[in-house]
Amino acid sequence: MNKNKEQLLNKRYRAERRFRLYGQSAIFMALLFLTIFIFKIFSTGYTAFQKTWLIVPVNFDAEMMMIDQNPSKEDLQDADYYDIALKSMADLDQNANDDQKNQLKRMVSYFFEKEIKNEILNDPSLIGKTKEVYLTASDDLDQVFKGNYPRDLPEDQRRVSDYQLKIFDQLVAKGKVESKFNISFFTYADSREAELAGIASSFMGSIFSILVCLMIAFPVAVLAAIYLEEFAPKNRFTDFIEVNINNLAAVPSIVFGLLGLGVLLAIFHLPRSTPLVGGITLSLMTLPTIIIAARASLKAVPPSIREAALAMGASRMQTTMHHTVPLSMPGTLSGTIIGLAQALGETAPLILIGMVAFVNTIPGSPMDPAASLPVQIYIWAESAERGFVEKVSACIMVLLGFLIIMNLFAQIIRHKFEKKWS
Amino acid sequence: MIKIKAKDVDVFYGKKQALYNISLDIEENQVTALIGPSGCGKSTFLRCLNRMNDVIDICNVKGEILINDFNINDKSCDVVRLREKIGMVFQKPNPFPKTLYENVSYGPTIHGMAQSKQEMDEIVETSLKKAALWEEVKDRLHEPGTGLSGGQQQRLCIARAISVRPEVILMDEPCSALDPIATAQIEELIDELKKEHTIIIVTHSMAQAARVSQNTGFFHLGHLIEHGPTDKIFKNPDNTKTQDYITGRFG
Numbered sequence: 001m002n003k004n005k006e007q008l009l010n011k012r013y014r015a016e017r018r019f020r021l022y023g024q025s026a027i028f029m030a031l032l033f034l035t036i037f038i039f040k041i042f043s044t045g046y047t048a049f050q051k052t053w054l055i056v057p058v059n060f061d062a063e064m065m066m067i068d069q070n071p072s073k074e075d076l077q078d079a080d081y082y083d084i085a086l087k088s089m090a091d092l093d094q095n096a097n098d099d100q101k102n103q104l105k106r107m108v109s110y111f112f113e114k115e116i117k118n119e120i121l122n123d124p125s126l127i128g129k130t131k132e133v134y135l136t137a138s139d140d141l142d143q144v145f146k147g148n149y150p151r152d153l154p155e156d157q158r159r160v161s162d163y164q165l166k167i168f169d170q171l172v173a174k175g176k177v178e179s180k181f182n183i184s185f186f187t188y189a190d191s192r193e194a195e196l197a198g199i200a201s202s203f204m205g206s207i208f209s210i211l212v213c214l215m216i217a218f219p220v221a222v223l224a225a226i227y228l229e230e231f232a233p234k235n236r237f238t239d240f241i242e243v244n245i246n247n248l249a250a251v252p253s254i255v256f257g258l259l260g261l262g263v264l265l266a267i268f269h270l271p272r273s274t275p276l277v278g279g280i281t282l283s284l285m286t287l288p289t290i291i292i293a294a295r296a297s298l299k300a301v302p303p304s305i306r307e308a309a310l311a312m313g314a315s316r317m318q319t320t321m322h323h324t325v326p327l328s329m330p331g332t333l334s335g336t337i338i339g340l341a342q343a344l345g346e347t348a349p350l351i352l353i354g355m356v357a358f359v360n361t362i363p364g365s366p367m368d369p370a371a372s373l374p375v376q377i378y379i380w381a382e383s384a385e386r387g388f389v390e391k392v393s394a395c396i397m398v399l400l401g402f403l404i405i406m407n408l409f410a411q412i413i414r415h416k417f418e419k420k421w422s
Numbered sequence: 423m424i425k426i427k428a429k430d431v432d433v434f435y436g437k438k439q440a441l442y443n444i445s446l447d448i449e450e451n452q453v454t455a456l457i458g459p460s461g462c463g464k465s466t467f468l469r470c471l472n473r474m475n476d477v478i479d480i481c482n483v484k485g486e487i488l489i490n491d492f493n494i495n496d497k498s499c500d501v502v503r504l505r506e507k508i509g510m511v512f513q514k515p516n517p518f519p520k521t522l523y524e525n526v527s528y529g530p531t532i533h534g535m536a537q538s539k540q541e542m543d544e545i546v547e548t549s550l551k552k553a554a555l556w557e558e559v560k561d562r563l564h565e566p567g568t569g570l571s572g573g574q575q576q577r578l579c580i581a582r583a584i585s586v587r588p589e590v591i592l593m594d595e596p597c598s599a600l601d602p603i604a605t606a607q608i609e610e611l612i613d614e615l616k617k618e619h620t621i622i623i624v625t626h627s628m629a630q631a632a633r634v635s636q637n638t639g640f641f642h643l644g645h646l647i648e649h650g651p652t653d654k655i656f657k658n659p660d661n662t663k664t665q666d667y668i669t670g671r672f673g
Contacts, residue, residue, distance in 0.1 A: 233479060234479055302516075304512060304514060304516035305516060305518065307474065307477070307512060307516065308512065308517075308518065309518070309528075310474065310477060311472060311474060311509070311510035312505065312509075312528060312532070312583075313503070313504075313506040313529065313532065313533060314502075314528075314532055315502050318532055322528075322532075323518060327519065
């Protein structure tokens with residue numbers, strides 16, 4: 001009898017230990033996948049934050065720039081920089097033939113002319129002198145310098161020629177190649193050239209979309225939640241609405257994209273590819289999330305607070321506005337941020353309303369065409385050039401950073417401002 | 423003098439009837455205790471008196487309740503005005519999660535009872551003094567009301583209730599969440615308050631009813647079995663059920 005009891009007890013302990021083990025291995029698996037994912041993204045992406053520059057001596061010859069020795073500001077603006085730019089690249093190899101000169105030119109980005117121009121605009125006294133100028137290396141050489149380029153492939157399978165590699169190696173040996181923090185990744189809009197592509201357009205596009213989304217979804221959702229929770233009679237009709245709000249939260253986002261396409265663009269003729277349309281579409285998606293969060297936090301306000309206010313002779317409106325809503329705000333706000341974070345990561349609806357278009361300008365308002373961060377990831381991931389591989393990961397890092405900050409914010413609001421009641 | 427006159431009050435929760443034909447007179451400036459076993463309807467009756475049952479969708483109140491000869495169940499009765507006249511203290515202390523000052527000044531603010539900051543300060547001070555809480559909290563009026571002890575919180579709720587100078591104060595088991603010392607303080611307070619207010623108190627403790635009340639009503643299964651002066655109910659009840667409950671044979 002006693003022995004039986006002991007066996008039973010041991011069995012129960014073993015079952016508990018097994019159960020714990022299952023739980024621990026589940027958590028371990030989850031952490032493992034997360035670590036692999038993050039490691040992969042960081043190891044591919046971190047190089048995108050560095051950019052390779054070639055340091056090339058440029059002779060600012062007034063004659064070649066077609067200006068006189070003491071040019072005005074306008075003259076400098078309008079001067080011809082192409083020839084001196086071309087010449088400084090060609091001068092890297094005195095014996096280069098025409099084809100090789102062409103190859104030398106392609107070692108830098110097509111912005112080289114502009115980079116040289118900026119140099120002299122900053123310091124007009126350079127006229128007639130020679131100065132070493134930092135020129136953005138082409139994306140392929142950038143990858144060569146970062147060690148990501150398969151140099152041992154046969155020449156006809158590479159975009160970088162043996163000649164370019166030879167000159168590049170000479171420059172490296174002379175210390176004329178430098179790697180610096182890639183500011184243009186954050187300040188440039190998208191480009192077909194990987195070395196010049198940046199996230200400024202998609203970042204601003206995301207910000208504008210989220211703001212439009214917030215301005216539409218938040219007031220509508222909060223008012224809907226307050227009405228449903230505090231004022232609406234509980235009957236079959238409101239039950240029906242509640243069920244459908246929950247259903248709405250489960251609708252695939254691409255359906256909202258179709259709605260945006262069919263209604264906002266086709267019927268209301270709002271400007272295509274803009275954060276305005278993107279934001280409205282996303283707000284439809286965020287609406288149910290915020291309503292559900294707001295209702296949950298209104299429900300969490302103890303009824304005793306409402307009773308206390310009502311018993312003091314407060315009207316229902318006063319009870320709601322003075323007590324219930326302020327107490328529910330932390331929960332509502334953190335729910336809103338979570339909803340916005342979801343919207344921030346949304347790609348499919350934005351593709352449908354045209355925010356996938358190639359945009360090489362930085363939007364100044366929600367009415368200007370723009371991309372958004374997740375769509376930018378999609379666009380770059382589709383590009384064949386090697387230089388975009390690291391950019392995809394870097395853009396993912398920026399998006400994830402953004403999301404982490406938002407979620408952190410939601411947590412802080414929830415913990416810091418939530419009132420404790422006895 | 424009769425302050426409140428309930429005539430044939432029936433209360434339904436959906437289809438379920440919770441109160442049957444309650445007729446009860448309540449004397450002005452006296453304490454009336456409502457006693458009875460759990461679920462007998464005494465709290466439901468109490469909540470009829472300031473129409474707090476309106477909050478419950480499925481609750482339906484029939485019959486007349488006359489306060490100062492005015493039927494509060496009439497359509498023309500404004501609940502906001504009514505609740506200004508009839509204050510309420512709940513079973514569990516429920517101060518607003520705001521400062522002590524804001525808790526007490528809330529009622530006077532929404533009813534526009536103070537013209538200036540000084541007047542409001544005065545109302546807060548007198549209310550807290552009447553609730554015998556002033557000495558304990560006068561230095562921390564701007565700290566949260568939820569930081570007080572249970573007994574202090576309940577006295578804060580009483581101060582809040584009397585801040586709008588109601589004619590009647592309803593108390594729904596105000597001491598059930600408190601320790602004996604806090605209970606004694608509240609009971610003393612009730613004795614003091616009855617000079618200016620008519621008090622109706624629902625209580626589970628028969629000893630408490632005997633200590634604080636002048637009149638007692640005994641509820642059982644939704645019926646008002648017996649009511650009358652407390653002395654009589656406790657010493658010489660007419661009904662055997664009352665007798666059984668008082669002597670602890672059930673309940």
